[in-house]
Amino acid sequence: MADNVRRQRHIHVRGLGVASVDFRSPGRGGSKPVPEIPDRAGHAESLRADLDAAVADLKAYRAAQGKAGLPYSRRGMPVTVEGRIGERLLVGKGRAGRGLGAFNVQRSVVGDGNANEPKDIATFFLTGSTLKSVRAALERYGAWERPDDDVLSNDEEDDEEEGAARRPPHFKLFETGAHIRPTTLRDLWTDRHNPFPRKTSKLLWEVWTRSSFEESFESAVSNLGVANRGRPSEFVDTRVRTLLATAAEIQDIVRASAAVLELRSASSFIADYFEMVPEDRAAAISDLAARMHGPAANAPVVTVLDTGVMRAHPLLSAALPSTRCHSADDRWEPEDHQGHGTKMAGIVQFGDIAALPRDKSPVPVATRLESVVVTAPEGAPPLPARDAIQRAVNIVETTKGPRVYCLAQTAEGEGEDGRPTSSSAVLDKLAFGDGRDTRLFVAAVGNAPHTPSEPYQLADYVLWNAEFGIQAPAQALNALSVGGASLKSLPDEGAELVAQPGNLAPSSRTAQGWPQNSRADKPDVIPTKPDIVMEGGNFVVDEDNLYCQPSPRHFVLTTSSAGSGRPLALVGETSAATAAAAGLAGRLLASYPGFRPETLRAMLVNSAEWTPAMRAHFDEAVGAGMGRLEARRLLLSRFGWGVPNEERLFHSARNALTLIAEDTLIPYAEGASAPRLKEMKYFKLPWPSDVLRSLQNTEVEMRVTLSFFVDPDPHAVSRDRIESYPSHRLRFDLRRYGESHETTQRRANELALGGDFSSPAVDSGWMLGFGARQRGTLHHDVWQGPAYQLVDRDGIVVAPVRGWWGDTATFDKTDVPVRFSLIVSIRTPEAKPGDLWTEVSAKVPTRVRVETPAIAIDT
Structure with a gap:
């Protein structure tokens, strides 16, 4: 924004959306047919023989379980079903241990036989009663003949299929299964990242x-x-x-x-960073400390989950009393045992200290600090990463108040393919909380491996770190995940920089290697990550042109735990980027103290932009023959949505409006046998129609961001039900040019009334589009087009999609409201007439407007 543009606080509303009376989402498409077994009777006999052999040890299992105190009716043993080679094993929707619900399902496993051809396997638990029912079902299956009107589709929801009631129970499992055998430990090993242990020791x-x-x-x-x-x-x-x-x-x-x-x-947490000593600036510390103003007594807190923080540092002590220094394990001291946490705390509070003005101007400090040691000191046994996070939250939240959690640590030993792990699931669970008191976690995506003895290789940067997937727990759906960019445009004298200004920080991990769901009937739950990037420093190329070393001039200057002689230190990579993002979120919360965690996350993404160097990746990919949508997805896997623009993050203006709507909806209502989807919300937005009409063909930009948190079921992934990992999902869609409000709602809701269904088939102008943006729990898209077409885009639908809350009535999740934040921003050329903010502000109903003053910084 230009300096002469008047700043305004963003327009914040609650309760603007109107719920539908009833809701039914558009139906699913069909599934491909299952290849039939030609000799079903012979196949059933083979499976019966396999089953009898598989349960030969059932008596021994029951005896061991009796010694453990398990009632006889619950005793049994696991068995594993192998699928037909080249065909998908269909196991049904049942949850583990309920009837014949699968314990876990693994796709394309290479076994010891059949020439090592890959096949699906699934593990089930058989009690005496389920074994009896499976045997009876096999008898019926062997005698069954398909009626002419029965279509054997590749749809695992048997009960919803036409003709399914006439089939034997577990029909699809028998039809796609090849063998049944006893379960081994390898069958229970679902870790895709690490091979099954070969050691016999503990x-x-x-x-x-x-x-x-x-x-x-x-x-x-x-x-x-x-x-x-x-x-x-x-x-x-x-x-x-x-x-x-x-x-x-x-x-x-x-x-x-x-x-x-x-x-x-x-897994356990590790602190991954380079130790670099900056030039001596000890004399400047006392001057800087004297210029600090704040934080206020009611300022929000940024909780640093790390190696501890040296609270006695003169730049940190005012924000961090000893009562807010903790450790996840009582045996660990709360002081910084490695130095990393103190560096993070300095970046949270000040950003890059080298960038602070060197005059006598005040240095405002908007947030308070809190510290929890989650990484074990040297020689101490580490806590599991999932446990360390949970303990940290339990400890600090004995004191209530608004918080942002900074997690610049990664979980060593967990998967890097985007699928949920134990630590990412705990992060999701804690972020969701009870659905009302949510939490914002800012998590580092991790760094490509390098040490002084094994430096970072230039060849990895040529491939944009494609071989190094984002580390846990940053794949968490509910987290704000942060990567690194090299943003400083300083030359490095006598050396070649690895990254050009604005490009990927050399060691920042990416999601380029994350798998995409190949099945058309499986939604993409694996999110788009990272969400944003911040300053991560730069490297220089060694003379051999093979290896690279960190460049001190391009790293971030911050506080050090080394003592009074060395009060400052240098740090970079995704740790520094994460701390900067957490600090930015904390300052945003101080400026808008009423914002929910979902809203803070959405605001940082909504304000983010790709640098010219990042956009060059898109041009290069398209020039090489890649489709435009695929090229944009490639950018997202490297940079997320880019670098937050702080001016747009904190303020609206005449030509740049941001409207923030916080709301709830009830995704589920009571159904006949399981919960059904209940309602959607429709927003008729206060809209700058007059300004947009006056601009006619001028190209304008609109950004829409939907942010919500979900309650996770991590075991759903191992049951091959990744779409049931979240409790629910939401999606947004906009009114289109030339479309009525009624038609927009009808398109999203088959039960909506009124209007003619005459919507255009394609909604052009979006960077991603409806199908491509519906990933994870943070949906963002950018529309560009003529201003006169934006006049009609004043209606937004937010609709639910099923998750595990809708699996069964047992969970009692009907009529439970869930929160979401919807952000719409419009930007027009600065030189054009019109005042977006003033027109919209005048149209906002008083009953929904939220006016919350910023927290004043103590002087």
């Missing part, structure tokens, strides 16, 4: 169990003398623990407890 295992089998599991663990590491994490109907055990001990626990659903590698 190892750390992440063990996922059924919550309803808690007593038998605890008894089995106790009887074997196996040690727990940390506390369990609880989810929908599962618990996650870390055990120190041998593979043989884990096998005994599986047998005796009947509780184990899956096994993964254990």
Whole structure:
């Protein structure tokens, strides 16, 4: 924005949306048919023989479970079904342990036989009653003949298919299954990132169990003398623990407890950064400390989850009393044991200290600080990453107040493919909270590996770090995930810089290698990450033109825990970027203290922009033959939506309006056998119609951001039900040019009344479009076009999509409201006439307007 443009506070409303009387989303498309078994009777006989052999040890399993105190009716054993090679194994929608619900499903597993051809496998648990029902179903299956009007579609929701009632139970499982055999530990190993352990010694295992089998599991663990590491994490109907055990001990626990659903590698937090010493600026510290104003006593808090913070630092002590310094483990001291946390705290409070004015002007400090040690000191046993996060939140939230959590740590040993892990699921769960008191976590995407002895390689930057996926827990749907960019335009004397100004920071990880869902009937729950990028420093190329080293001039100057002789330090990469983003979110919360965490996250993305260097990636990809949408997705996987524009983040203006709507809707109502979708919300927005009409063909820009948090069910991923990982999902769509409000609602809601359905088939002008933007829980899109067409885009639908809350009435999640934040911003050329903010402000109903003054900084 130009300096002469009048700044205004953003327009903030609550309760503007109108709920539909009833809601039914548009129906699904069909599925491809399943290839039939030619000799169904022979196939059934083969499966019966497999089943009899698979349960030969059932008596031994029951005896072990009896010693663990499990009632006889609940005793049983796991068996594994192998799919037909080249065909998808269809296991149904059942939840683990309910009837024949799958414990876990693994796709394209390479086994020991059949020439190592990949096949699907699924693990089930058979009690005496389920074994009896499966045998009876196999009898019916072998005798069944398909009627002419029965279509065997590749749809796993058997009960919803026409003709399904005439089929035997578990028909699709038998039709697509090839063999049944006893379950091995490898069948329970669902970790895609780490291979199954080969050592016979004690190892750390992440063990996922059924919550309803808690007593038998605890008894089995106790009887074997196996040690727990940390506390369990609880989810929908599962618990996650870390055990120190041998593979043989884990096998005994599986047998005796009947509780184990899956096994993964254990993880803990690591602090990944380079130690760099800046030029001596100790003399400037006292002057800077004297110029500091704030923070206010009621200022929001940024909680640094790290290695601790040295609170005695003269630049930090005013914001960080000893009462807000903690550790996740009582055996750890709350002081900074590695130096990383103090660096993060300095960036949260000041950004790059080198960029602060060197005159006598005041330095405002808008936020207070809080510190929790989540990374184990050297020599101390680490906590599981999932447990450390949970403990940290429990500790600090004994004191209430608005917070932003800064997590510049990554979980070593967890997957890097975008799928949920235990630590990312805990982050999602804590962010959602009870749905009313939500939390904002700002998480680092992690750095490509490099050390002084094994430096970063220039060849990795040529490939834009495609081989290094974003690290956990930054793939969390509800988190604000931050990558690094090299934004300083300083030359490095006598050396070649790796990154050009505005490009990817050399070691910042990306999501380029994350898989895309290939099935048309599976929605994309894997989110678009990172969300934004911030300053991450730069590297210089060594003389050999093979390796690279951090450039001190391009890293960020911040506070140090080294003592009075070295009060400042340099830091960079995604740690620095994350701390900067957390500090920015904290200052935004101080400026708009009423904003929800969902809104803060949305605002940072809504204000973000790609630099020219980032946009050059799009041009290069399109020039190489890539489609424009695919090229934009490529940019998102490297840079997210770019770098937040602080002027747009904090203020509206005559030619740049931001309207923030915070609302709720009820996604589910009681249904006949399971909850049904209940309502959508429709927003008729106060709109700058007069200004837009006056601009006629002038090209303008509109950005729309929808942000919501979800309640996670992480075990859904291992059941091959990733679409049921979130409790619910939401999506937005806009009124189109030439379309009535009634038609817009009809398009989103088959039960909406009124209007003619004459909507154009394609909604042009969007950067992504309806289908491409519906990923994760943070949906953002940019529309560009003539101003006269934007006049009609004053209606927005926010509609629900099913998740695990709708799986069964058992969860009792009907009539539960969920929150969301919807942000619309419009930008017109500065030189053009008209005042967007004034026109819209005058149209906002008083009943929905929210006026909250910024928190004054103490002087």
